[in-house]
Amino acid sequence: MRKIIIVDYPKDWEEAIEDTEVVDAQTYLTNSTYTDIRSARIFNLCRSHRYQSAGYYVSLLAEARGHKPIPSVTTMQDLKSPTIVRAITVEIEDLIQKSLAGLKSKSFTLSIYFGQNLALKYEKLSKALHDHFQAPLLKAQFVYKDHWVLQSISQVPINEVPEDHKKYLKSFAKAYFARHRFSGARRSRKAYDLAILVDPQEKAPPSNNKAIQQFVEAAESLGFYTELITKDDYRRLPEFDALFIRETTAVNHHTYRFARKAFADGLVVIDDPVSILRCTNKVYLAELLTKARVTVPKTMIIHKDNRCKVETELGLPCVLKKPDSSFSQGVVKAKDQESLKQELDKLLDDSELIIGQEYIPTDFDWRIGILDKQPLYACKYYMAKGHWQIYNWNGKRKQDEEGAGEVIPFEQVPFHVLHTALKAANLIGNGLYGVDLKEINGKAYVIEVNDNPSIDAGVEDRILKKDLYTSIMKTIKQRIDNQKTGNGRTDG
Incomplete structure (x- = not known):
């Protein structure tokens, strides 16, 4: 992949960096040579990125040509949004306060060149801001109002870099290109680049190590260069064509930021941010499924004003859920009035709204894996030993934490289970989902729809084996091909 630094005037960037070329904006925008390049990474160092400026069009046309611009048009817009700047402040609040604690002034400007600052003590803060706003040259303005607040962040025009900063700028640029994979040739040329996001420390990841290896092998058999990445690799997302998340997702979490960034930059991404x-x-989910008349257990959205009606509406025992619960965490059973009060106090203290459902005991839950609105696998997940859920995080022995899983051929899955699962998942999108259901007296009740469903070697793959992993990778490959041929985005 060619690496092209774009400037308004050649004199703006005279530093020679290995494996990069410098091109002026007018040439890049108008010369058909650059229109026809199939694969390129564009580093946009134009003096202005305002709407409809040359710098704006460099990134816009780079995206249209299938090149990968840094910054992207999305990043340019994010930098102008006070809402997004405020959201970032919340996410890195502790780091901001810690990094700026020693300052005596009421304002502070942080210059960030290729993710670094001249002072080593601001290294982590500079990297964090650069990870959120992928642009080569940034300036962050902080003000002190009983605590430090990120007031604004903007791009620095290349011609406005102070003279005494320029030697650092060149050094940081060389380090930036040297440590990123895009600056060096790969040992073997592949048609596609795939990042798989994992957390090696996660206690109950969506896929075990053997399954991750199967995904890698399946991807590489289809022509992917595949790399396992972690939350520390946010800035590297533009290097890839697709992102596959195999880490438990949440909205207020780096997994969502990865998905949103990847989607905005034009990568194929599973799970997409909307899902x-x-x-x-x-x-x-409760509102969506109820409105679509999907069969669910008796459910109510609980808040402080209707909590007194829970026992009447749902009976006891009943199940209470945090809105963002997953893998049985944040899900409790209220057995009697006393435990109901205690659990409601606890959950409503964290969230304005929670979910309550009638308690329906069964020996197992159905899980139907769905991809592209088609069934992928079917499982029975049995309850953990002596417990009412699939997972028992309070189990005394590790082997008692999780119930057994059994893969079922589709011809043995009751029609109403499969039909209800597809109806529920199709309300979400066309991504990769796992629909959990309980079957009672010939009826299927949807418990929830999960993005990022479990796919473990030795469980969900017992019937399809390697074909399970290959089918998911084929979908990702097809979506990349669709985007390259102009058939539009198919993820989400």
Whole structure:
């Protein structure tokens, strides 16, 4: 992949960096040579990125040509949004306060060149801001109002870099290109680049290590260069064509930021940010499924004004859920009036709304895996030993934490289970979902729809084996091909 630094005037960037070329904006925008380049990474160092400026059009046309611009048009817009700047402040609040604690002034400007600052003590803060706003040259303005607040963040025109900063700028640029994979040739050329997001420390990840290896092998057999990345690799997303998330997702979490960034930058992404938003909030799901007349257990959205009606509406025992619960965490059973009061106090203290459902005991839950609105696998997940859920995080022995899983051929899955699962998942999108259902007296009740469903070697793959992993990778490949041929975005 060619690496092209774009400037308004050649004199703006005279530093020679290995494996990069410098092109002026007018040439890049008008010369058909650059229109026809199939694969390029564009580093936009134009003096202005305002709407309809040359710098704006460099990134806009780069995206249209299938090149990968830094910054992207999305990043340019994010930098102008006070809402997004405020959201970032919340996410890195502790880091801001810690980094700026020693300052005596009421304002502070942080210059960030290729993710670094001249002072080592601001290294972590500079990296964090650069991870959120992928642009080569940034300036962050902070003000002190009983605590430090990120007031604004903007791009620095290349011609406005102070003279005494320029030697650092060149050094940071060389380090930036040297440590990123795009600056060096790969050992083997592949047609596609795939990032798989994992957390090596996660206690109950969506896929075990063997399954992750199967995904890698399946991807590489289809022509992917595949790399496992972690939350520390946010800035590297533009290097890839697709992102596959194999880490438990949540909205107020780096997994959502990865999905949103990847989607905005034109990567194919599973799970896409819309699916994460919809699936990880049980309040949204309850409203969506009820409105679509999907069969669910008796459910109510609980808040402080109707909590007194829970026992009457749902009976006891009943199940209470945090809106963002997953893998049985944040899900409790209220056995009697006393435990109901205690659990409601606890849950409503964290969230304005929670979910309550009638308690329906069964020996197992159905899980139907669905991809592209088609069934992928079917499982029975049995309850953990001596427990009412699939997972028992309070189990005394590790082997008692999780119930057994059994893969079922589709011809043995009752029609009403499969039909109800597809109806529920199709309300979310066309991503990869796991629909959990209970079957009682010939009826299927949807418990929830999960993005990022479990796919473990030795469980969900017992029937399809390697074909399960290959089918998911084929979908990702097809979506990349669709985007390249102009058939539009198919993820989400």
